[in-house]
Amino acid sequence: QSALTQPASVSGSPGQSITISCTGTSSDVGAYDYVSWYQHHPGKAPKLIIYGVYNRPSGVSNRFSGSKSGNTASLTISGLLAEDEADYYCSSYTGSSPYVVFGGGTTLTVL
Amino acid sequence: QVQLQESGPGLVKPSQTLSLTCNVSGGSINSGAYYWSWIRQYPGKGLEWIGYIYYSGSTYYKPSLESRVSMSVDTSRNHFSLSLSSVTAADTAVYYCARDKGGTGSLDYWGQGTLVTVSS
Numbered sequence: 001q002s003a004l005t006q007p008a009s010v011s012g013s014p015g016q017s018i019t020i021s022c023t024g025t026s027s028d029v030g031a032y033d034y035v036s037w038y039q040h041h042p043g044k045a046p047k048l049i050i051y052g053v054y055n056r057p058s059g060v061s062n063r064f065s066g067s068k069s070g071n072t073a074s075l076t077i078s079g080l081l082a083e084d085e086a087d088y089y090c091s092s093y094t095g096s097s098p099y100v101v102f103g104g105g106t107t108l109t110v111l
Numbered sequence: 112q113v114q115l116q117e118s119g120p121g122l123v124k125p126s127q128t129l130s131l132t133c134n135v136s137g138g139s140i141n142s143g144a145y146y147w148s149w150i151r152q153y154p155g156k157g158l159e160w161i162g163y164i165y166y167s168g169s170t171y172y173k174p175s176l177e178s179r180v181s182m183s184v185d186t187s188r189n190h191f192s193l194s195l196s197s198v199t200a201a202d203t204a205v206y207y208c209a210r211d212k213g214g215t216g217s218l219d220y221w222g223q224g225t226l227v228t229v230s231s
Contacts, residue, residue: 034215038158045207045224046158051217089158091216098173100148100160100216 003101004029004090011109017078020106022090023071028101030071034093037066037075040105041086050075077108085110113138115208115222123202123229129195133208133222140189141166146214147184147191151204152224159204163211164191171214198229 005023012018022029022037029035037050048057050066053073063084065076073092077084090103119131133147140147146163153159162172164182172180176195184191195202205226209218 032215034217036215036217038218045221046209046218047221048217048219051212051219052215057219087156091158091160091218093214093216097171098160099163099171099214100211102150102158102160105156105158 003098004092004103006088006090006103006106008104009107009109011111012077012080013111014080014082016080017076018080018108019077020075020088020090020108022073022075022092022103024073024092024101025071028071028092028094029068029073032093032095033068035066035068035073036091037064038089038091039084039086040089046089080110082110084108113210113220115210115220117206117208117222117225119225119227121226121228123198123227124231125199125229126197129193129198129202129206129227129229131193131206131208131225131227132190133192134188134190135210136189138210139186140184140191141186144213146171146211147182148209148211148218149182149193150207150209150218152207153204160216161193161195163214165214200229203227203229 038046040046148163149161209221
């Protein structure tokens with residue numbers, strides 16, 4: 001059982017927007033602004049797409065955005081493209097051991 | 112451009128010790144801004160944080176693995192290592208090394224991952 005809860009799957013059509021939630025507790029997501037999101041295409045290394053709740057690393061499309069409310073963080077992908085089809089994982093800092101926890105992952109299908 | 116590359120045996124027998132090394136290029140492991148992490152992904156899905164090590168040698172492990180895991184860093188060779196003892200089939204996974212910005216779980220560079228199978 002993962003420490004953070006994500007929906008197993010989401011889907012959307014090209015051009016649409018989708019949102020993936022990541023629910024933790026007041027000890028992790030709710031306590032720190034250190035939520036990250038990763039895009040993972042099978043067989044490749046995961047790619048950091050959001051850090052610090054809403055910051056995008058250089059080179060990441062502005063179609064990806066992050067937010068947080070209470071113990072739940074969210075990743076929104078706007079203007080869906082076929083290449084966005086992948087697994088998405090959230091993570092959070094916890095401040096104590098274990099210092100980093102992951103969500104169970106969400107498979108995005110672009111219809 | 113920072114690059115990380117895992118190396119080590121792809122097959123380990125039950126009860127033995129899994130040993131992996133992560134070579135870091137394009138950046139110094141001595142940077143105080145980063146923690147050097149190990150993460151694994153079980154077949155099917157699911158990322159699991161194993162732990163991380165600071166360049167000074169300070170280590171931080173997932174509690175459920177703490178009795179079996181050990182990490183080390185070699186700043187002269189710019190690499191860090193993972194050892195996991197008494198492995199079982201449940202330890203079969205793709206193992207990734209990654210760089211963590213400030214130890215906050217922001218893993219900005221990852222290795223390609225290496226599949227380790229535990230089987231006799």
